[in-house]
Amino acid sequence: MSVTVFLFYFLSVLALGSAIMVVISRNPVYSVLWLISTFFAISGHYILMNAQFIGIVNLIVYAGAIMVLFLFVIMLMNLNAESEPKKNKWLKLAGVVSGGCLLLVMVAALKSAEVKGELVQVKEGEIGLIENLGKALFTDFVVPFEISSILFLSAMVGAVVIGKKGD
């Protein structure tokens, strides 16, 4: 068992374990913190696959910025396990059924997927390194890249417009 394989299993267990904890934690603040640890584990996987740029950007954008906003909102709403309203039994059952359906669809989709049976490429491939990624983004994929930047710009303008409404 080489170090890489060991790291792979460790990160997988960490990712799955914390993802489960996100769902079953009673306190929403704990859920957010477990979600952050899930992001860390996934970034670790990216780095194992030699996609360093995506790994670190995942941390900066999701764990560092978006989750902070989540934490803001949840801390200010002051949700507690005690103040949580009792949920209807039928609602719980419906939740279980729909969750099970999603699992079914995912298993079916993965079973027929092409990547099935292929091992993950660890420490291989150069495309994830920042220089190659930049070249690919600005030459081969420049049109989708620019279109997505326009999407972000419009989202930003929208946020400013909503924020200005009060004045």
Added chain:
Amino acid sequence: MQITLLAFDWFFLVEKLVLIIGIISVSLVIAMYETWAERKVAAFIQDRIGPNRAGPLGLFQPLADGMKLFMKEEIIPNTSNRMLFILGPCLAMMTAMMTSAVIPWGGTLDLFGRSIPLQITDINIGILYIFGVVSMGVYGIMIGGWASNNKFSLLAALRGASQVISYELPMGLSLIALLMLTGSLKMSVIVGQQLDGWYNVLWQPLGFFIFLVCAFAECNRTPFDLPEAENELNFGYHQEYSSMKLGFYLFAEYINMFISSVIMSTLFFGGYDIPFVNDAHLVESWGNWAVLLQGFCLFAKTAMFIFLFMWVRWTIPRFRYDQLMNLCWKRLIPLALANMIITAAIVLWLKK
């Protein structure tokens, strides 16, 4: 199955471990003496003497302070969230330490027939790594402030977090302009270019200024120390903390100050370059001593920035909160964007 876990380079592991322990203890000691220096600088600026009882020139004052913090009673408020309450200062300390991993502290030492670079890891996303760690620094403040279960602490934590997130943007934008010039995110390459040529601050004076202001804000130092505004928020996000947990928060702040000074000297002031001297020749003739001298030069540059931090603290009063946000979003970000566009245009024009 054979145990091949043992198959890696043990010398490498030991070497890195020694380096990590060394760097962490050095930053702890420097953080300790920063508290002493801060008092001395404050005393000098306010025409006082400052600490002079414990040891010569009051040099043992930090030890006495540390002792006092250790001896104090550890109080965890009854209503607070125990685990997160402890996690807060731990996170603050950890993120403060982690940044030092990618900084080149000196050239390459030759010991026991091995060449040992004085850098823990030279990843090719060095600067992004620093950003990642800096953006994690918010959690220490937020978790601590929330777990204290105190309205003032929560308010201070929210202030601190929004301040840090806001100032990360101009910081990143000012670095983009720098990266256009260097063409690499590796810290060793950025320093290497400055070893041979001019320091980056000559090409990027505006970028450096923006970075400096943002570094002040990221460290929660005056004039940006609104999370600790004692006239509005009692004591800020660490109000409920006592003993060494409080000490960790305060210590993390000083380590952050040290690390951001190191980053500024590395990115803009040539890192471990010995000024006015051809480093390569010196390393050839002096060997390891020249490498140590390089490390010393980095620390001298860092000390200069730490003094600047303190000078500003005892000179400029605190901003109001709306002034803080206006400065970031209406002044620094447009300025950084303009700097970026002008740099890009010039780089393109020169390369033609």
